[in-house]
Amino acid sequence: MTAPRSTRSLRSRRAEHTADTRRALLRAARTLFAERGYTATGTEDIVAAAQVTRGALYHHFKDKADLFRAVMGDCAQDMAERLVEQETARAESESGDAWTLLRHGFQSFLDACNDPDFQRIVLVEGPAVLGHSAWDALVEEHGYVLLAEELTRAIDEGSISPMPIGPLTRMLASLISEASLYIARAEDHVTARKEAGEVLERLLTGLSRTGA
Amino acid sequence: MTAPRSTRSLRSRRAEHTADTRRALLRAARTLFAERGYTATGTEDIVAAAQVTRGALYHHFKDKADLFRAVMGDCAQDMAERLVEQETARAESESGDAWTLLRHGFQSFLDACNDPDFQRIVLVEGPAVLGHSAWDALVEEHGYVLLAEELTRAIDEGSISPMPIGPLTRMLASLISEASLYIARAEDHVTARKEAGEVLERLLTGLSRTGA
DNA sequence: TCTTCTAACATACAGTCTGTATGGAACAGG
DNA sequence: CCTGTTCCATACAGACTGTATGTTAGAAGA
Numbered sequence: 001m002t003a004p005r006s007t008r009s010l011r012s013r014r015a016e017h018t019a020d021t022r023r024a025l026l027r028a029a030r031t032l033f034a035e036r037g038y039t040a041t042g043t044e045d046i047v048a049a050a051q052v053t054r055g056a057l058y059h060h061f062k063d064k065a066d067l068f069r070a071v072m073g074d075c076a077q078d079m080a081e082r083l084v085e086q087e088t089a090r091a092e093s094e095s096g097d098a099w100t101l102l103r104h105g106f107q108s109f110l111d112a113c114n115d116p117d118f119q120r121i122v123l124v125e126g127p128a129v130l131g132h133s134a135w136d137a138l139v140e141e142h143g144y145v146l147l148a149e150e151l152t153r154a155i156d157e158g159s160i161s162p163m164p165i166g167p168l169t170r171m172l173a174s175l176i177s178e179a180s181l182y183i184a185r186a187e188d189h190v191t192a193r194k195e196a197g198e199v200l201e202r203l204l205t206g207l208s209r210t211g212a
Numbered sequence: 213m214t215a216p217r218s219t220r221s222l223r224s225r226r227a228e229h230t231a232d233t234r235r236a237l238l239r240a241a242r243t244l245f246a247e248r249g250y251t252a253t254g255t256e257d258i259v260a261a262a263q264v265t266r267g268a269l270y271h272h273f274k275d276k277a278d279l280f281r282a283v284m285g286d287c288a289q290d291m292a293e294r295l296v297e298q299e300t301a302r303a304e305s306e307s308g309d310a311w312t313l314l315r316h317g318f319q320s321f322l323d324a325c326n327d328p329d330f331q332r333i334v335l336v337e338g339p340a341v342l343g344h345s346a347w348d349a350l351v352e353e354h355g356y357v358l359l360a361e362e363l364t365r366a367i368d369e370g371s372i373s374p375m376p377i378g379p380l381t382r383m384l385a386s387l388i389s390e391a392s393l394y395i396a397r398a399e400d401h402v403t404a405r406k407e408a409g410e411v412l413e414r415l416l417t418g419l420s421r422t423g424a
Numbered sequence: 425t426c427t428t429c430t431a432a433c434a435t436a437c438a439g440t441c442t443g444t445a446t447g448g449a450a451c452a453g454g
Numbered sequence: 455c456c457t458g459t460t461c462c463a464t465a466c467a468g469a470c471t472g473t474a475t476g477t478t479a480g481a482a483g484a
Contacts, residue, residue: 013451018461037340039251042441055463058443128249128340132397163414164407167394171411174390175383182379185344195376199383202375206418226480230432254470267434270472 022060024050030071034117038068038125068121068129069138075121076142083112084146099159102150103204106176107197109147113180123177144169160207175203234272236262242283246329250280250337280333280341281350287333288354295324296358311371314362315416318388319409321359325392335389356381372419387415 028049032041043064047054061067087105095101113119126135148169154160179196186192240261244253255276259266273279299317307313325331338347360381366372391408398404 021462037343043443044441053463054442056461059460059462063443124339124344127336131249132336132393136397161414163411167391167404167408168411170394171387171390171408171415175387178383178386179379181344182382185348192379196379196383199375199380202373203383203387203415203418206415226431233433255472256470265434266471268432271431271433275472 021050021052021056024052025057025060025067026071026074029067030074030117030121033068033071033125034120037120038129065129068125069134072121072126072130072135073138073142075118076138079112079115079118079122080142080146083109086112097159098154098157099208099210102154102159103201105150106172106200106204110176110179110183110197110200111193113176114183116184119181119184123181139173144173147173158209161209163207175200233262233264233268236264237269237272237279238283238286241279242286242329242333245280245283245337246332249332250276250341277341280337281346284333284338284342284347285350285354287330288350291324291327291330291334292354292358295321298324309371310366310369311420311422314366314371315413317362318384318412318416322388322391322395322409322412325388326395328396331393331396335393351385356385359385370421373421375419387412 025046029041029046032045032049035041043054043057046067047057050056057067061070086108090104090108091101113123122139126138130138148165151160151165151168151172155162155165179200183189183192183196237258241253241258244257244261247253255266255269258279259269262268269279273282298320302316302320303313325335334351338350342350360377363372363380363384364377367374367377391412395401395404395408
């Protein structure tokens with residue numbers, strides 16, 4: 001994990017440049033996939049936006065789906081990092097009991113899902129492009145683990161009733177995803193946000209051990 | 213609505229034949245879309261399976277997406293009919309209170325969603341192929357209405373707490389869809405079914421007015 | 425019955441897109 | 455200085471979609 005500075009001539013310009021083109025491809029693809037969707041976005045459009053040629057694309061990525069996988073991985077990771085940062089900050093400031101903390105976490109999750117790139121790329125296109133198994137593996141790696149360990153802790157602390165973690169995690173994530181899509185689709189985002197939050201809150205009370 | 217038997221020569225053979233080719237196209241497309249997905253299925257594959265040519269396809273449908281829309285509409289309608297039949301039958305035989313009836317209905321919904329064609333075509337490919345708005349319109353027409361009116365009745369009867377119907381309907385449908393996908397993906401379907409059903413049951417208790 | 429018209433296809437073609445194969449330029453290493 | 459490898463540009467082949475055109479069988483009118 002330490003930087004190898006003996007053999008390498010302190011970050012060669014070459015490597016820096018290639019990393020640039022790769023990032024340019026990822027950024028361009030992310031924007032276009034989010035705007036027009038996967039199939040409606042040609043590889044020519046992507047490389048034009050990144051100011052390279054198709055040769056660069058197929059040098060860095062196996063094929064178009066591989067590029068999409070990388071883009072979706074970035075999206076998921078960004079989302080995960082954002083959430084972790086936000087929740088750890090909250091956990092330090094306002095330390096309530098585990099149950100209210102978890103409930104607030106879900107509402108934050110709902111707000112965080114309201115990101116067009118994330119919705120289109122991860123939630124809508126992802127399953128169809130990569131197939132359910134590959135999609136699930138990616139989400140498992142980046143997002144589910146956090147939610148799952150949070151839920152496990154809540155169960156251990158007795159905040160919520162014991163339940164199988166696997167289906168619980170996926171079903172809650174799906175619930176929040178759908179709620180975010182509902183909000184995004186609504187004409188009046190404000191009331192939609194309030195309504196969806198209310199329904200989410202009600203459903204979550206079913207998990208609570210106390211029922212409150 | 214009465215059959216026109218004066219002008220028409222009692223169901224022309226011609227019309228019968230064209231309806232046959234249309235159905236053949238729909239059946240073939242449904243099978244292939246469910247097996248390989250939308251993009252991986254060429255129009256040539258479809259017409260070969262239906263034993264017609266591409267000319268027939270583009271005569272009956274505007275384009276490939278239009279064919280998919282028709283296929284998904286059939287899938288959704290089949291599912292809705294199956295569920296309505298099943299639930300009305302149960303409502304007659306075992307008449308419990310509205311709350312238990314609704315809970316049992318959700319479990320039946322969960323079982324009914326365990327259909328490979330339905331899962332792949334309606335739940336996975338649908339949103340990506342048609343876009344969220346067109347997909348939502350189709351599901352609204354065929355499936356959501358039933359669920360929504362059932363929920364409205366439950367609220368009117370006081371079984372569950374008053375809640376905005378729109379997000380509630382979509383979030384519950386999404387919850388059950390995800391649960392069915394989880395079951396289908398699991399190695400051990402039996403335990404997965406039991407676990408998902410348990411989680412679903414717990415979440416639904418949050419809706420109950422009594423909290424039981 | 426004969427003609428005519430149109431629906432219901434079949435076929436051929438053009439445009440687009442993806443993936444690959446080839447070629448070259450720059451840089452590292454011996 | 456020479457060589458090999460990385461990185462990328464270009465050219466090409468295959469596949470696929472949608473459309474335009476041709477063809478045939480049945481319906482409709484005289």
